[in-house]
Amino acid sequence: MAKWGQGDPRWIVEERADATNVNNWHWTERDATSWSKSKLKEVLVGLAVEGEAGRCEISDLKHVEGEASCSSRKGKLIFFYEWNLRLSWKGTVKESGEKHKGSVEIPNLSEENEVDDTEINVSKKKGEGDALKDLMRTEGTTKVREALRGYLKALKTEFTLGMILPTKATVGQELAAERKLSGSTVQDSGLPQSLDIVGVKIPTVKILMREIFNSPADELYSIFTTKDLVQKFSKCPAVINAEKGGKLQMFDGCVSGEYAELVPSQRIVLKWRCRNWPDEHYATVALQFKDMAAQTELQLECKGVPVSHEDSTRQCWKKQHFEEIHVLLQQPPDSME
Structure with missing residues (x-):
């Protein structure tokens, strides 16, 4: 048996106001699903791109399926997220003023893939306006990836505040x-x-x-x-x-x-x-x-x-x-x- 004051410091109870999860040693888990759905909508809806062809904007987050969570153990954070997303976009052709609509599908946003490697598919309803579709496939996709990075950054910082408690x-x-x-x-x-x-x-x-x-x-x-x-x-x-x-x-x-x-x-x-x-x-x-x-x-x-x-x-x-x-x-x- 270790002498008083000579035990493993990971198990020594400090003078803490909360007196829980000393030195962040024990397993804790927090469900981030509901928070993530709100955050994804916040960072994605309203994104706009503009080019010679016209202007396009993400108008809605039509489908959100999946889950997210964050766990901590021994002072380390472990993230899990898996999402299937479908966005709606609308655009206006600069010269003619014609309006077109389409979808952006993200079938597998997860911790297994980097955002740059995440599949993003852009489609448009029937009719003309392929120039707007091309605008969404290029600049629009870039904007969407930036927004997804923003969500992941918030998940790993904003959402996790308090999981690694101050010692x-x-x-x-x-x-x-x-x-x-x-x-x-x-x-x-x-x-x-x-x-x-x-x-x-x-x-x-x-x-x-x-x-x-x-x-x-x-x-x-x-x-x-x-x-x-x-x-x-x-x-x-x-x-x-x-x-x-x-x-x-x-x-x-x-x-x-x-x-x-x-x-x-x-x-x-x-x-x-x-x-x-x-x-x-x-x-x-x-x-x-x-x-x-x-x-x-x-x-x-x-x-x-x-x-x-x-x-x-x-x-x-x-x-x-x-x-x-x-x-x-x-x-x-x-x-x-």
């Missing part, structure tokens, strides 16, 4: 490095940010945002606390129990938490997290509703966001919350009932 030896070094970088962080106008350590001893940042909505405060408040309205702007099933301690789940479980405080038409405080954050790590989100007659200023404070997830969290609130709520508010009044 006592590294957390101080990481925090010092992040503090050096924090000075160059893009900030909202007039709104400072701060760096802190919470939860499982990971570097975090506070996000401050403001948005003006063409809605009275009570109506905007109800959009965040009424299940039907949340499902309308998020376009996904949701769990909304708007009471203290009530659960919240949105975007197919990508966002979850609970309500910590509710003051009707004035304030909502949430315990809030994204699924790809370190396990059991939550931020505190405070939403302040400032009534301005026919408009409302929404002030958001999100404290405890993992530093490496700052940009994606900002985009989550900006793109998936604020912009979609603006769209909802532009709809006829009866759609809000």
Whole structure:
């Protein structure tokens, strides 16, 4: 038996806030299928190429079949993904203005093949417009490969945050490095940010945002606390129990938490997290509703966001919350009932 302090360091329990998976030694696995479907749609739909023949754009991700996962063992990450994808594209001939449609099929995107070796087939519906098909086969295929590389990069960085947990030896070094970088962080106008350590001893940042909505405060408040309205702007099933301690789940479980405080038409405080954050790590989100007659200023404070997830969290609130709520508010009044 080894003497005290002389055992294999891989099995020595450190002073960690989470007290789990010491030194990242044990096997952990995370399902990346749902996240990947959203990410693939994000990086592929909207891709456009333009040439002498005209302009083409990926208009939809029509078919997604497959799965993805990430496992960690002994501090190493192991990736598995296998996808069969079918995209729709549409194009316009420059000279004639004729419009054409087609498909892009990717039968086997997997870890067994490099992206450059992945088969990509372009087809077009019957009729003229072969020049557009050629444009998609050349420049379009190049754009698609770049997007696939972007998905794989995000899978191996963004999605895996928290799977290799910080140890006592590294957390101080990481925090010092992040503090050096924090000075160059893009900030909202007039709104400072701060760096802190919470939860499982990971570097975090506070996000401050403001948005003006063409809605009275009570109506905007109800959009965040009424299940039907949340499902309308998020376009996904949701769990909304708007009471203290009530659960919240949105975007197919990508966002979850609970309500910590509710003051009707004035304030909502949430315990809030994204699924790809370190396990059991939550931020505190405070939403302040400032009534301005026919408009409302929404002030958001999100404290405890993992530093490496700052940009994606900002985009989550900006793109998936604020912009979609603006769209909802532009709809006829009866759609809000």
